[in-house]
Each structure stands twice: as structure tokens, then as C-alpha cells.
Amino acid sequence: MHIRSPAIDVLFVNWRDVTHPEGGGSERYVHRMAEGLAAVGLRVSLFCAAHERAPARETMGGVSVVRRGGRLSVYPRALLHVLRHRPRLVVDVQNGLPFGSTLGTRRPVVVLVHHVHREQWPIVFGRLGGAIGWWIESVLAPLLYRRSRYVTVSTATAEELAGLGITSDRLDVVRNGTEPAPEVAVGRSPEPRLVVLGRLVPHKRVEHALEVVARLRDRWPGLRLSVVGEGWWDEQLRAHARALGVTDLVDFLGYVDEQGKHQELARSWVHLCPSVKEGWGLVVTEAGAQRVPTVGYRSAGGLRESVVDGRTGVLVDDLDEMVEAVDRLLMDAAARARMGEAAARHAAAYSWPASISRFAGVLATAVRESAPVAVVQDVDRTLLALLRRAAVRVDGSLHTENGSDPERRSTAESDENSDERLHSGTLFLGERRRSVTVEGNVVADNTAPTIVPSAHA
Structure with a gap:
């Protein structure tokens, strides 16, 4: 006998979840929102891509998680899931490619966009593939969601969405919260230590962090860099470290749990965020919670809000400026401490x-x-x-x-x-x-x- 699935009040469709090897800050945001809605009695479900580290179906924090399909096949399977289950409301998480949930339901669809991918498309897919991807994101998606409400995590992304024709009357900003920093048993490293957090993919530009180490190694004996995270660009980064001659100065730590991540932050002097684009930059406030200032790129968008330039960290325009900013912070312990304290206060303001x-x-x-x-x-x-x-x-x-x-x-x-x-x-x-x-x-x-x-x- 067929048992009908319980009704879904709110369905999130996303290409990954927090258990996915390539999951990051945007996936944590989605899970936090879903768990918060479930906590008040809503029936909340998340549909995302399957992977070998988690079962096809499980309940996490009161949220029913269904994993089906792969990197691309998750999209048609998610739309079929919407058609079959008829949720009362859909949160369509657009990570460049749209799920097109409006084609499968007459119920409300809210589009969640962390950042616009104009710069990432050609980096990952080349000139032609990037042009097609950008057309889908900038022309097709706004058409599919022309009657939907949008929500994003920063004013910078909101401004970019406005440039795609999303009017302000249906566009809202809801920023990331910050997890309370766990107690850690380690202190600040006696030797200068840098850290970079995130998925190891080309648009995170971890290569720039490696370049910083290569350029400063002679000025700062004992300098080390922790690379926390995993991804398909891992081997290319290791090869780049070998080419720069800094393999002995870089610790590729791969995936670490929350406690391990905060331990790495707690012993670091400066956090680097060389990403091409960030909707907000959850890693910035995580570093701030451990009193670690961030150096990142002003052009990354959301970093202009998660980093208060000159107070909780430093925003720069290119690699040369990043090297100079890191060098100044390593030299000036008092400034580094002031920025770290300000970063902790700034992070604590986001719940x-x-x-x-x-x-x-x-x-x-x-x-x-x-x-x-x-x-x-x-x-x-x-x-x-x-x-x-x-x-x-x-x-x-x-x-x-x-x-x-x-x-x-x-x-x-x-x-x-x-x-x-x-x-x-x-x-x-x-x-x-x-x-x-x-x-x-x-x-x-x-x-x-x-x-x-x-x-x-």
C-alpha cells in the first residue's frame, strides 16, 4: 500500500547541504533558516544533491533532508519533487543555476541568492560555457522568477540583483548570523601564522594566499599558512605551492570539524579571504569570533559589509596590496589586537x-x-x-x-x-x-x- 508523504509547509531546494564535501557558508545559512522554521512547528524539508557521505534521506535539526541526483541532475529531480509534493511554499536557492520552481507550483516561491556569479562563470567553465551560464543567471532566471520575492545576504548582492532587473519592492536583505565561538584549548601561535578557510575551488583564489607566503617568507622566518577546506582544486593548489617553493610552509588540513576549525583560527594571526566573490563571507565573522582580523578584496562584494575596513580588517584592491597589508599587520601587534577585538564585537552583533x-x-x-x-x-x-x-x-x-x-x-x-x-x-x-x-x-x-x-x- 502506498503511504503518502506528510505535507510540506516549506521546501528548500538547494544543490548541496551542509554534509556535502563542497558545502560551505551558504549551505549553513540554508540549514540555519530551515531549522529555525522547523523549531516553531513548520514542516520543513530540504531537497539537495546526493553524495557518499550521507544517506538518501534523514532528519537533521527537525528538517527532513532528501538527497537525490548529482551536480546537474539534482535540478530536474528537484523540480519533479516540487510537482509531486506540492509544498505550500518553496525557497529556491539559486547558486548560479535556477531550479525553476515557479514552473512546478502556483504556490509562493522565494528566491534565495547569496551572490551573483558574473565573475565565476568564465573561471570555472571557460569563455563559451561562462557566457551561457551568465545568460541563464542574468536573463532566464529573472524571467522565471519575475513574480517572486527575492532575499539575499548583503547590500552588495542586492545592488547586483537590482542591476538584473529585480525591483526593490520584492528584494530583501537578511544577513548571516554568527555561531557562538566554542572554547578552544590552544592559544595564539608564537610564530606568525596565516589561515584561509573555504572550499578549494578556483574562484576562492587560495593561490593568492600561497603567493603572500612566498613573498613574505624571507621577511618573516617561521611564517606558516593553514589551508582549511577541501575541494576539487586541491591538487592544483598543492602543485602551485610546489612551484612557489612554499610546500614546507603550508599545511593543507582538508576537512576539519567545527572544533578543529576554531582551533586553527585561535592560533592564527591573520585570516586571508582572497575570494573573487562572496555574498557575505561567513568565514570572516567566524575568524572575528576568535579575534582574528581579515584581509580580503574590496571587489568581492559582501566583504565590504562583513569586514569593516580599517577596524575589523583590511580591504585591498590587488595581490600587491594584500601582501603589504598582511606585512603591516604581522609587524604591528597592537593594531592586530585592536582589530581582533573589534572583529569579535562586530561578529557578536549578528545572531x-x-x-x-x-x-x-x-x-x-x-x-x-x-x-x-x-x-x-x-x-x-x-x-x-x-x-x-x-x-x-x-x-x-x-x-x-x-x-x-x-x-x-x-x-x-x-x-x-x-x-x-x-x-x-x-x-x-x-x-x-x-x-x-x-x-x-x-x-x-x-x-x-x-x-x-x-x-x-
């Missing part, structure tokens, strides 16, 4: 509960906006109520003001006027604005955030 609240608000807005074009019976009031509950829950508390819901905030009202660019606490529901308290120490409204003493500091 996952607050981000989940705002993300739920975006989904609730999408459900509410679908009502005028849907048959009345199709408007799921229970779903909307649960999303509203999630959207006002921050660290387990409900925040209300005169019983009203705040209005969704457009990206035009960015929070760039804050000197540390702390994310706004404005939620995205209802008819009016209000401010909320985030993590007990950041009060934000629709102008600039203000730091106030924590009640539990």
Missing part, C-alpha cells in the same frame, strides 16, 4: 535567531502577497500564522509593539549609515515599522542602530 526572524518575515510577506492571485481556499492561514510566530521570535522571546506587525523593509533603506554596518532589526511583516532588540544589546530602527547596555551583560 542566527535574529536572522531567522527576518527570514521568516520575508516568507510571510510572500504568502500574504500571494493571496490576491490565489483562490481563497488556497491561502494557508496556518502557514501564515506559524511564519508570523517565527518572525517575531528572537532568542526565544516575542517582541511586539501595540500589537502591530512591522513593514517589510526595502533594500533602498540600507543600513550603510551605521559606522559598523550592524544589520537592522527591522522585521518584514504587516503595515508599520518598529524596532526590536536583537541579542539583548543592539537596538535598531529604520535609521541607524544604537548600541545600548545588555540586560544580561
